[in-house]
Amino acid sequence: MHQAPVSRTFPRSSEKTRRIRTLAVAIVGSLYAALPVAALETPDYGDIAPILARHCASCHQPGDIAPMTLGSYEEVRPWARAIARKVAAREMPPWFADPEVGSFRNDARLEPSEIDRLVEWARAGAPRGEGPDSASVTVPPAPPDDRWRLGTPDLVVEMPEAFPVPAEGVVDYVYVRLPSGLAEPRWIRAIEVQPGAREVVHHIDVLACSAGCPEDEDFAALEPGELSFLPGSPITERPRPRTDAGIDGDDIEFLTSFLPGGVPQELPDGHARLLPAGADLVLNLHYTPSGTAVHDRSRVGLWFADAAPRQRVVSMFLDNFSIWIPAGEASHRVTTRATLAQEARLLALTPHMHSRGRSAEVYLEPAEASAPRALLKVPRYDFNWQITYELAEPLALQAGDTIRYELSWDNSEQNPHNPDPSRDVPWGRQTSDEMASVFVTLAVPPEVEPSELFE
Structure with a gap:
């Protein structure tokens, strides 16, 4: 039995997981040239970070269930092409409702313009841009065990x-x-x-x-x-x-x-x-x-x-x-x-x-x-x-x-x-x-x- 959601997860530290990730990146790279994308000015990480903060980082943070963290440029950069492939295929963020039926206030889908920017950024080599070296996605971290997001419960x-x-x-x-x-x-x-x-x-x-x-x-x-x-x-x-x-x-x-x-x-x-x-x-x-x-x-x-x-x-x-x-x-x-x-x-x-x-x-x-x-x-x-x-x-x-x-x-x-x-x-x-x-x-x-x- 069972409001937004978990994907199938792999053991975080196993050798099998590392082999799967390496293979996935290789496959994505071989298929990557086929990705469609609108003509855009090449975005940098400063353009990409807010998209990841809105749609990805709530699961992709330390100690959470997603298999990798998307909290900083250094953490995101190795996954740029895999992210582009997943969002272009609308496999991420997870949302399974037919877009032709109903309208939902918690619709998790990316806007087409957001997908285009992620794809173009990855295709351009995932440039950092001119932001500070410590540029990171600004997202509220998961609260520690002794803190509630809504204050002290009754x-x-x-x-x-x-x-x-x-x-x-x-x-x-x-x-x-x-x-x-x-x-x-x-x-x-x-x-x-x-x-x-x-x-x-x-x-x-x-x-x-x-x-x-x-x-x-x-x-x-x-x-x-x-x-x-x-x-x-x-x-x-x-x-x-x-x-x-x-x-x-x-x-x-x-x-x-x-x-x-x-x-x-x-x-x-x-x-x-x-x-x-x-x-x-x-x-x-x-x-x-x-x-x-x-x-x-x-x-x-x-x-x-x-x-x-x-x-x-x-x-x-x-x-x-x-x-x-x-x-x-x-x-x-x-x-x-x-x-x-x-x-x-x-x-x-x-x-x-x-x-x-x-x-x-x-x-x-x-x-x-x-x-x-x-x-x-x-x-x-x-x-x-x-x-x-x-x-x-x-x-x-x-x-x-x-x-x-x-x-x-x-x-x-x-x-x-x-x-x-x-x-x-x-x-x-x-x-x-x-x-x-x-x-x-x-x-x-x-x-x-x-x-x-x-x-």
């Missing part, structure tokens, strides 16, 4: 012990249930997730569940404060196919995620999320070993509003628990629907599958007889980047409107990320299984309960 909830992340291998999702200790409900206006070891944290999802997580057998089974691996899927036989979404968001609600390069979640004025009295926070942690064994002890900071908001923000977890992806199938497609019972405003969409995920499309089917409207298309889904697509403007939804989403998976041998193409794959929480999910973030009047939002 409440900090922390893992009770550090989790040992090995140097290599695959680490199953880790879950920990943390009591909030709140004696009364509070409205959350901002949330910040602070990983203890950024270099290995792929993402952290933060969920809130009412005291004891009564409606979820898996989460209720978690002992408060203990680090746990939830079991693989209990589904062993093909379920009856369904097109109606299973919906979480009443006793369990998605709050936010940490993703490399992401920023704290600050809700607009007059908007807040509700944290019930006695609620527990459930952290879902995904680690990617970096070549060095480390320990991670992540934490969450919450800032509370002084009064009830004009609009309550809720994230509903739509899922299709009946999926069954046949072994070897290269394009298995499932359609799922959820119909609104109340008016709401749509703020954001987050498709979610695991490593076999191939594509995602989300549509609005209005209650009136007008044609469906495409809200989001992700033709090349990548599990390594769990992106929330934030609408540029909230979209008014009416009772009776249906959200339809269509997901596809590649369970064939041709999928290099497929852990086992010989296996029929059911729904499950671990990455060896699959999910068919879309997080739908809505704004509603504060008196509306999430359980009342969908039919």
